Amino acid sequence: MAHEHAHDDAHGHDDHAHGPDKGIMRWIKTTNHKDLGTLYLFFSFTMFFIGGLMSLVIRAELFQPGLQFVDPELFNQFTTMHALVMIFGGVMPGFVGLANWMVPMMIGCSDLALPRVNNWGFWLLPFAFTMLLSTFFLPGGAPAGGWTIYPPLVLQTGNSFPILIFAIHLMGISSITGAINIVVTILNMRAPGMTLLKMPLFVWTWLITAYLLIAVMPVLAGAVTMLLTDKYFGTSFFNAAGGGDPVMFEHIFWFFGHPEVYIMILPAFGIISSIIPTFARKPLFGYASMVYAVASIAFLSFIVWAHHMFTVGIPLAGELFFMFSTMLIAVPTGVKVFNWIATMWGGSMTYETPMLFAIAFVFLFSIGGFSGLSLALAPVDFQYHNTYFVVAHFHYVLVPGAVFSIIAAIYYWIPKWTGRMYNETAGKWHFWLSSIFINVTFFPQHFLGLAGMPRRIPDYAVQFTDFNMVSTVGAFGFFVSQFIFIFNVLACCYGWFGRTRNVSNQVWEGATGLEWSVPSPAPYHTFEDQPLVGDDGMPVHGDAVAAAAH
Amino acid sequence: MAAEPESPEQNSDRRTRRYTTAKLLLVVAGMFGFGFALVPMYNALCQLTNLNGKDKGMLVSSNVQEHEDDSREVTVQFLTTVNGGRVWSFAANQAQIKVHPGKLYTVMFTAKNEEDNAVVGQAVPSVVPWSAARHLHKTECFCFTQQPFAANEEKQMPVRFMLDPDLPRDVNMVTLSYTFFDVTQLAQSVSKPKS
Numbered sequence: 001m002a003h004e005h006a007h008d009d010a011h012g013h014d015d016h017a018h019g020p021d022k023g024i025m026r027w028i029k030t031t032n033h034k035d036l037g038t039l040y041l042f043f044s045f046t047m048f049f050i051g052g053l054m055s056l057v058i059r060a061e062l063f064q065p066g067l068q069f070v071d072p073e074l075f076n077q078f079t080t081m082h083a084l085v086m087i088f089g090g091v092m093p094g095f096v097g098l099a100n101w102m103v104p105m106m107i108g109c110s111d112l113a114l115p116r117v118n119n120w121g122f123w124l125l126p127f128a129f130t131m132l133l134s135t136f137f138l139p140g141g142a143p144a145g146g147w148t149i150y151p152p153l154v155l156q157t158g159n160s161f162p163i164l165i166f167a168i169h170l171m172g173i174s175s176i177t178g179a180i181n182i183v184v185t186i187l188n189m190r191a192p193g194m195t196l197l198k199m200p201l202f203v204w205t206w207l208i209t210a211y212l213l214i215a216v217m218p219v220l221a222g223a224v225t226m227l228l229t230d231k232y233f234g235t236s237f238f239n240a241a242g243g244g245d246p247v248m249f250e251h252i253f254w255f256f257g258h259p260e261v262y263i264m265i266l267p268a269f270g271i272i273s274s275i276i277p278t279f280a281r282k283p284l285f286g287y288a289s290m291v292y293a294v295a296s297i298a299f300l301s302f303i304v305w306a307h308h309m310f311t312v313g314i315p316l317a318g319e320l321f322f323m324f325s326t327m328l329i330a331v332p333t334g335v336k337v338f339n340w341i342a343t344m345w346g347g348s349m350t351y352e353t354p355m356l357f358a359i360a361f362v363f364l365f366s367i368g369g370f371s372g373l374s375l376a377l378a379p380v381d382f383q384y385h386n387t388y389f390v391v392a393h394f395h396y397v398l399v400p401g402a403v404f405s406i407i408a409a410i411y412y413w414i415p416k417w418t419g420r421m422y423n424e425t426a427g428k429w430h431f432w433l434s435s436i437f438i439n440v441t442f443f444p445q446h447f448l449g450l451a452g453m454p455r456r457i458p459d460y461a462v463q464f465t466d467f468n469m470v471s472t473v474g475a476f477g478f479f480v481s482q483f484i485f486i487f488n489v490l491a492c493c494y495g496w497f498g499r500t501r502n503v504s505n506q507v508w509e510g511a512t513g514l515e516w517s518v519p520s521p522a523p524y525h526t527f528e529d530q531p532l533v534g535d536d537g538m539p540v541h542g543d544a545v546a547a548a549a550h
Numbered sequence: 551m552a553a554e555p556e557s558p559e560q561n562s563d564r565r566t567r568r569y570t571t572a573k574l575l576l577v578v579a580g581m582f583g584f585g586f587a588l589v590p591m592y593n594a595l596c597q598l599t600n601l602n603g604k605d606k607g608m609l610v611s612s613n614v615q616e617h618e619d620d621s622r623e624v625t626v627q628f629l630t631t632v633n634g635g636r637v638w639s640f641a642a643n644q645a646q647i648k649v650h651p652g653k654l655y656t657v658m659f660t661a662k663n664e665e666d667n668a669v670v671g672q673a674v675p676s677v678v679p680w681s682a683a684r685h686l687h688k689t690e691c692f693c694f695t696q697q698p699f700a701a702n703e704e705k706q707m708p709v710r711f712m713l714d715p716d717l718p719r720d721v722n723m724v725t726l727s728y729t730f731f732d733v734t735q736l737a738q739s740v741s742k743p744k745s
Contacts, residue, residue: 113567113570113571114567114571176578179574180571180574180575180578183570183574184567184570184571184574187570188563188566188567188570189563189567214574214577214578214581215577215581216581217578217581218578218579218580218581218582218584218585219581219582219584219585219588220585221582221585222582222583222584222585222586223585226585226586226589234735234736236736237589239731239736240633240674240729240731241633241672241674241731241732241733241736242672242733242736245592245593245596248588248589248592251588251592252585252588255588315599315680
């Protein structure tokens with residue numbers, strides 16, 4: 001991992017007192033936002049790979065009815081751990097890595113506000129996930145009660161239970177430190193002229209995401225602490241025998257859980273809002289409405305949680321309230337989708353790999369949004385609840401949604417990070433194979449769910465066989481396609497297509513924003529002297545700066 | 551790091567950053583507390599709206615005045631469940647009875663400890679429909695306290711209850727459900743610090 005992108009070029013840094021350390025200690029001790037961004041992204045890749053392998057075990061088992069490869073207990077462990085690893089290890093650190101790299105470069109400051117906290121926040125994660133994954137080797141195995149950790153089922157977990165709780169606490173602390181860091185940076189360290197309503201959408205969405213994290217991760221920490229004391233210290237928060245109520249856990253969990261799903265999609269909205277204007281060569285349509293839409297989505301996310309639990313027996317008035325408040329979210333989300341389309345309308349479009357992934361995001365995320373609207377209908381949800389329709393829905397918003405946006409972001413910004421252009425042909429292959437296989441994997445799951453196949457079950461009735469086989473083939477195809485991506489990323493980092501770094505500062509013809517005003521690769525320290533930001537969001541140079549200063 | 555003297559400007563920058571950080575940490579602490587505050591809020595809301603079929607009157611004895619309304623007849627059904635399906639056999643002596651609102655009735659439940667060691671049980675009541683919960687009053691119930699059982703002991707346990715005449719007119723069947731929980735460990739861990 002100790003490659004040194006951006007630093008074996010000998011020129012340009014002699015005037016800086018401190019460059020990166022050499023060797024492994026550079027990565028352990030680093031407080032540099034670019035190094036930590038890289039670490040976060042490599043960590044996220046590793047977790048996507050591990051979580052992906054788990055999903056292949058699940059899909060292999062579901063290729064045919066009956067039990068072939070794993071026993072039901074191990075199957076449940078894989079479904080539970082797949083979700084925890086992908087959510088807390090893959091998607092969230094992926095977005096934090098992108099924020100680390102891009103937020104300071106987009107608002108024109110030299111680093112995040114709390115660099116040492118940043119280092120700590122990252123290094124908690126490898127420990128948290130080593131602990132979590134080690135539970136597979138404990139007597140009783142890994143947690144198997146689903147990632148939603150509902151009591152009383154989760155309280156039957158064996159030795160791995162306290163480790164699960166402690167790992168969730170560590171992940172929570174890591175997320176909270178990252179979020180605080182980002183808020184403090186954005187609020188206090190913007191370059192002169194970078195007013196709030198001039199910030200790139202990626203910075204805006206991350207600011208709001210960070211507030212969501214600060215608001216709900218402590219609630220999750222509280223909920224899992226209550227689980228811990230229920231199991232070991234004789235409290236009865238969720239124990240009906242002692243006057244508690246297991247349904248209350250679901251309320252507390254989803255009070256965290258619903259904002260959490262927006263934590264996993266709002267930064268994606270920011271990425272797509274950066275990429276589409278670049279390749280449409282037009283400014284983003286409806287910038288202010290985009291900002292207000294994100295803020296509305298964030299607000300609504302706090303008052304819709306019980307749509308995850310329509311079937312627990314909430315009163316009719318509650319079903320109606322949560323149904324209509326949920327459907328209301330379609331309005332700001334629709335504003336965003338229409339704005340992206342309006343940005344592309346009449347633009348001089350080109351279809352480089354990041355743009356392809358961005359367009360696929362708009363289309364496929366909308367499909368996930370529509371199945372979400374179906375699920376929001378309380379009477380319909382009684383039929384869909386806990387079926388594969390739900391699995392299809394949230395994988396459509398998370399894989400061609402969140403994950404595609406992370407992939408698009410990496411293709412979009414990696415020339416800036418490494419100074420080398422990725423291989424466009426390989427990128428196109430990666431895009432088309434990913435887009436086809438992801439639909440092959442998850443589209444049939446809609447039909448399985450509508451036909452009544454329950455989720456989290458290792459075996460199924462024979463009439464579901466065909467669609468399951470198609471889905472499994474798609475999953476393996478998608479997994480294998482990602483090796484093209486890994487190859488492309490590593491090729492950029494290590495210069496497998498030649499050592500030359502010949503990318504211009506702007507990289508993309510239509511790109512605007514502060515990050516495109518620094519050299520490619522971005523030097524280890526950028527914006528040590530803050531630029532003055534003009535109305536177009538670009539630095540004002542030379543005489544103009546002097547003139548503005550006086 | 552290099553010890554460069556800081557300008558007053560940098561100093562004030564650092565102070566604003568610390569101030570923002572401290573504010574955000576307060577929010578974190580507040581939200582951690584809010585998670586726990588949801589517990590009493592949830593219970594209060596449940597009692598206010600009779601959510602979950604739980605009412606204050608379900609768990610404590612209430613004083614009631616009998617004033618029978620024999621023009622109405624309501625069926626009361628009794629459901630019994632043992633959590634986890636072990637430890638006890640537990641059933642109502644009659645599956646259902648017909649009652650007049652405003653009159654006290656006594657029904658008997660039988661529970662037998664099928665284990666060879668002493669256990670402590672706690673019954674948790676629930677009423678369907680929820681609109682009936684606040685109109686069901688109990689002067690005596692085995693669910694008011696924990697029930698100790700000797701090894702293989704069988705107990706007859708009474709419930710004395712009344713539906714008040716304000717029961718909504720559209721309710722003609724009320725289901726009273728009891729779930730028996732094994733609280734042997736819970737009872738020990740609670741009583742230990744006291745002794």
